[in-house]
Amino acid sequence: MATIRDVAKLAGVSVATISRYLNKSGYVNVETEQKIKKAIEALNYEPNAVARGLAGKKTNTIALILPDISNPFFPELARAVEDVASMYGYTVILCNSDDEGVKEKSYIEVLKKKYIDGIIFASNTLDSADVEQMTKKGIPVVCLDRVPPKQSCSVVRSKNREGAKLAVEHLLSMGCRKIAHIYGPQEFITAKERLAGYEEAVMHLDWYSPTFMIQGDFRIEGGIRATELLMERHPDVDAIFAGNDLMAVGTLKALHRMGVQVPGQVAVCGFDGIGMTEITQPELTTVAQPIYEMGALVSRILIKKIEGTLEADQTYELDVALVPRESTLRRNGHESS
Amino acid sequence: MATIRDVAKLAGVSVATISRYLNKSGYVNVETEQKIKKAIEALNYEPNAVARGLAGKKTNTIALILPDISNPFFPELARAVEDVASMYGYTVILCNSDDEGVKEKSYIEVLKKKYIDGIIFASNTLDSADVEQMTKKGIPVVCLDRVPPKQSCSVVRSKNREGAKLAVEHLLSMGCRKIAHIYGPQEFITAKERLAGYEEAVMHLDWYSPTFMIQGDFRIEGGIRATELLMERHPDVDAIFAGNDLMAVGTLKALHRMGVQVPGQVAVCGFDGIGMTEITQPELTTVAQPIYEMGALVSRILIKKIEGTLEADQTYELDVALVPRESTLRRNGHESS
DNA sequence: AATCAATATGTAACCGGTACCACATGACAG
DNA sequence: CTGTCATGTGGTACCGGTTACATATTGATT
Known part of the structure; x- marks a missing residue:
């Protein structure tokens, strides 16, 4: 050369x-x-990019730290990040943290030594002190699905609370009268907000009871178990709103095993809008986040931050959209109202 | 610092x-x-890793070039690659090629400039001349699902032909008598081999006819269209073996729309063993490739090659396994024989 | 006593860029 | 005629490591 x-x-x-x-x-x-x-x-x-990196402390490389690329939520996000990054001449390093703080920290160490230009966090263990420390050391950071921090770090998230309300309203409009909620681990702000949105939407209704809320783990298995427990406790529910699509898939499976008709006896609604929701039987109604857009946005923000063209750190709250499908389609419903 | x-x-x-x-x-x-x-x-x-990279021309970074991380086959593979890489102190750069030669080439240029230590190709457009050129320039390359090359490049693949036969035999043993095949784009060696395996397994049977083979595109949509065409052409089929799981999902959808019972009237079998196959209704029988193992192996081989501890380039053909599920479960079958 | 290998350490060139600073030239204003 | 500014170019230190080579000491070998 x-x-x-x-x-x-x-x-x-x-x-x-x-x-x-x-x-x-x-x-x-x-x-x-x-x-x-x-x-x-x-x-x-x-x-030579390495020599350039050494001399200029800029490598045109960003890192994407997420819990697990094999979780169906993340591939689309990763794709968006990589698309935008490569469009701007950046390369993406992929890191799976399994939501373990230790792994995250060790990735960060490695990445710093490599003069990475910036980091996108879609993982949940880092606290705001860590983030602040990063930015202080000159490494731009942008986060996904985190509570808006005071300090220098932009955040992209979606309207979880509103989404949950959307789901409940939709189920009500479809004629459902006893709507249960399977919520995700409360360490996740998303799970917390969706639960809050659900509660807010149903608490004034006469049938409301905390026993309609049951914990899941954001995975299929947890959705199955939670549904089993729930149906035992409340054979009278006519709708289940799961905190994410994976658990909703579990719900679908569990109900099918029990011989419960969906949506005939029980309507099911998920949250996220991952591809899987289109291949279940029945197809799954879900509150869709604009996953690709979130990835593209977070990535654009990071690059702007790296290149110094970002005015100020901000929190971007993206709209979610209810995607009605078979799993909530009840003839006795009336989509108006 | x-x-x-x-x-x-x-x-x-x-x-x-x-x-x-x-x-x-x-x-x-x-x-x-x-x-x-x-x-x-x-x-x-x-x-400082960058300085080290410049001085020693070794960056402890590998690249994974695949068609599209949002294709459900790849996240698990990527996860395996990253797991093994990080275990050995390497970092992984993710590249989506969309199976476009231009994008691949441009990634390669960038990666070379970054002194990447090696590349894993899970993308299909590179020909053996390109690969040879890479290795000649000192960049170790390992490929996935490619025809075994003469020159210096290890390949990891799975037994597609055998897998297809396994699928056909299974369907026969379940009592199916007219088994159609939806094959993938013939540019893909995997699609070719699976088609060949199918043909080999059925050509001696009395009902055999080339009209039972129909082209798909390895995606859900293609599976739907192919199934529609097929059922019109051959209302008498009692089994469909799709060249991959995505198309099998499409088949399931199409048959459901037509009101055809699965597996009652038509049994369906896919290929790959992606997670989706467990959430369809009915659950999908599939010929599972050891996806994680493939990723782990390909990654280990690459690292060995980088570190000079690989004796010789080889082609590794991994076993596939038939995973029988509901979509082929026919009471009139007899799983023995 | 001379020779040699193993141990231990320092000097400085090199990897391949970036960027600060000095310097040169010509035009134009005052 | 001098000062200033825009244009154009070169020298070289620096980024932060690696490594070839030189040198020194020590103990064992012959």
Whole structure:
């Protein structure tokens, strides 16, 4: 591989001039420019990114730290992040944290040593002190689904509370009268907010009782178990709103095993809008987050932050949308109202 | 951040000694070692990975080039690759090629400039000349699902042909007598081999006809369309073997829309063993590839190759396993025989 | 006593860029 | 005629490591 000095020699100028030409920093005469162009062509020269990284402390690399890429929520997000990143000339390092603080921290150590330009956190263990420390050390950070922090860190999230209300309203409008909720682990702010939204929407209704709320684990298995427990406790429910799609899939499975008709006897609604919801039988009604958009946005914000064109850190709350499908389609409902 | 020279100064030795100590290359006296340890501790020194990369042309970074991380086959693979990589101290760069040669090539250019240590290809457009060129330039490459090449490149694949036969045999043993096959795009060697395996397994049967083979696109939509066409052409089929799970899901959807019972009237079998197969209704019988193991293996091979401990390039053909589920469960079948 | 290998450490070039600073030239204002 | 500014270019220190080579000490071998 040719180096900048080879090019300089061949073009008959100094390395400084080549560097100026490459980075469009400083003056370069048009004729000189031509000579340089030719030399670069002739030598098939490509600037070395590592050397650039060392000299400039900028590597055009960002990291995406998420709990687990095999969780169906994240591939689409990762895809969006990578699409935007590559559009802006950045490369993406993928890190699976399993939501374990230790792993996160150790990734951060490695990434710092690699002069990573910035980090996207879609993982949940980091607290705001950690984040602040990062930004203080000059590493831009943007977070997903986190509570809006005071300090320097943008956050992208979606309207979980509103989404939950949307779900409840939809179920009510479909004629459901006893709507249960399977909530996710309360360490996750998303789970907390969805639960809050549910409670807010149902607490004034006459049938309301805390026993309609039951804990799940945001996974299929947890959805199954929670549904079993729930149906035992409340054989009278006619709708289940699960805190995420995976648990809703579990609910569907459990109800099917019990011989309960969906949506005939019990309507089911999920949350997230992952692809799986379109392949269940019946297809799953869900409160869809704009997953791709979230990834694209978070990634654009990070890059802006890296390049210093971000005015101020902000929290972006994206709209969610109810996607009505078979699993809540009840003839006795009336979608108006 | 402290540098190696700071440490050297504080420990009262030269940078060379520090470097030797850090890399366990060359001699370092035990007492000196202690002094260095203390100095490193005191300064909270961490070697700079970029500088190391520049000096040693080794970055402890590998790239994973795949068509699309949001295709359900790849997240598990990516997870495995990242798990193994991080276990060995490597970091993974994720690249989505969309199976477009141009994107692949442009990623490769970027990655070379970044002194990436090696590449895993799970994408399909690169031909063996490209691969050879890579290895010639000193970049280790390992491929997934590719035809075994003569030259220096290990390949991990699974027994597609055998898997297809397994599927057909299973369907026959379940009492099916007219088994159709929806095959994937023939640019993909996997699709080709599965088709070949199917043909081999059924061509001697009396009902055999090429009209039982129909093209899909390896996606849900293609599975739906192919199934519609097929059922119109052959209302008499009692089993459909789809070339991958996504198409099988499409088949399930299409049959459900037509009111065809699965497995009662038509049994359905997929290929790949992605998570989705467990959440369809009925659950999908599939020929499962050991996806995680493939990722782990390919990643281990690459790292061995990078570290020079790989004896010779090889092709690894992994076993597939038929996972019988509801979608092929026919009472009139006899799983023995 | 001379020779040699093993141990231990330092010097400095090198990896391939960036960027600060100095310097040169020509035009134009005062 | 001098000062200033825009344009254009080169020299070189620096980023933070690695490593080839030189040098020194020590103990064992012959």
